[in-house]
Amino acid sequence: MIKLENITKVFPSKNGNVTAVNNVNLHVKKGEIHGVIGYSGAGKSTLIRLVNLLEKPTSGSVSINGTELTTLSPEKLRQTRQKVGMIFQHFNLLKTATVYDNIATPLKLLGYDKQEVKKRVEKYLKIVDLSDKQNSYPSQLSGGQKQRVAIARALSQEPEILLSDEATSALDPETTNSILDLLLKINEELGITILLITHEMNVIQKICDYVYVLENGEIIEQSSAIELFTNPRKHTTKKFLDTISQRKLSVSLISQLKLNGTVTRLTFIGENTGQPLLSQVSQKFGVEPNILTANIMELKNDIVGNLVIHLVGEQEQIHASLEFLNNQGVTTEEVEGE
Template sequence: MIKLENVKKVFPSKNGNVTAVNNVNLHVKKGEIHGVIGYSGAGKSTLIRLINLLEKPDSGKVLINGTDLTTLSPENLRQTRQKVGMIFQHFNLMKTATVYDNVAIPLKLLGYDKQEVEKRVEKYLKIVELSDKHHSYPSQLSGGQKQRVAIARALSQEPDVLLSDEATSALDPETTNSILDLLLKINKELGITILLITHEMSVIQKICDYVYVLEKGEIIEQGSSIDLFTNPDRPTTKKFLDTISQRKLSTSLVDQLKLEGTVTRLTFIGENTGQPLLAHVSQKFGVVPNILTANIMELKNGIIGNLVVHLVGEQDKISASLQFLNDQGVRTEEVEGE
């Protein structure tokens, strides 16, 4: 559905050229939700603008449904863009237009007749649950409602692909969740493929099937959400995970508890999250697990449980207990103090 092949974008500056996107490859299959996460300056916004050629790459291919957009004439590119919807962080609504007109104006500009415009506006305002806001103006709406209008506007052209440029970063957590639920609904019920960029790991956690970690314009790590959440490799990925799941213990806590021996993070996936494996460890090996932190994360396609435990006992029995947990599908990793 969406495919980037060795895409590169360089911007000139007073201090020399800046490579914003460097030889990026990604492939979003039809009907999936993929996320690109990175810190400010990583190249996320440039990357997403390359997908609909709001920015033209210096090299590489940008393919939508197998068509390389970089080879299209201006007219054919305009037609192809109609199948690529986009929503933005700051909504980009016309302040002097009603909700109805904000959704309708792009359709009118594309030449749709009045009946078709009314049909589509009604349909997509209903999908975003704003049927009662036809005559309201953006100033009368909450941030979440404004974003829903922007989503309805993007959907009104009935795209195959929806691009999201930090669409929830200006919203409070509760509103963010409601918008993410809406995107999940759109993906499931309308079958629209979604690619989003974000700096919030909680967004990735809730709706993404697959994740790319972007740093200095390059994809440094990628994988399914479950793989990335359970087995991150790069420091940047681990830092993002720290924002939603404690992966380190502070030195003060270690000193306060006078911990000696083995402190381990246990990652339980799927069915293992409900199994009393630590009780088995205690009974089978005589090792006493002291739970220091614990949480459960619900991803789009699975559940992950994280425990940080201090294992007390003889070292050979601790090693045997960790091997037992590994054999049961539990990932174990030594936890470092900060």
């Protein structure tokens, strides 16, 4: 569906060239939701604008449904872009136009007749649950309602792909969740493929099938969401996970606890999150597990549980207990000072 191959974008500046995106490869399959996460300045916004050639790559290939965009004529590119909707952090609504006209105006410019415009506006306002707001102006709407209008406007051209450029970062947590629920609904019911960029790990957690971690213009880690949440490899990824789970412990605390035991992070997936495995460890091996931190995260398609425990007992029994947990499908990792 979306394929970026060896994409690089270099911007000239007075102090020399700036590489915003460096040799990125990305493949989003039809019907999936992929997320790109990174800190400010990582190159996320440039990357997503390369997908529909709002930014032209310095080198590399951009394909949608097997069509190479960089070789298209302006007219063919315009036609292809109609199948790629985009929503933004700041909504980009016309302040002096009603909700109805904000959605209708792009359709009119594309040459749709009044009947078709009316049909589409009403259809997609219903999908975003704003049918009663079509005569309102943006100033009369909340931030979440404005974003819903922007989503309806993007959907009105009936795209196959929806690009989201930090669409929830200006919203409060409750409104963010409602917008993410809407994006899930759009993906599931309309079959629209979604590529989003964000700096919020809870966005990745809630709706993404696959994740790319972007740093200094490069993808430093990529995997399915479940793999990323259970086995993060890069320091930046772990820092992002720290923002939504109690993973981090002080170096001094870890050092103190290690004097008479082992500090271990346990990661449970799916059904294992509800099993009394620590109780079994205590009974089978005579070790004492002390829970230091714990949380359960619901992902789009699974559940992940995280525990950091202090195991006290004979070293041989501690090793045996960790082997038992591994055999039960639990990932174990000795915790160092983080």
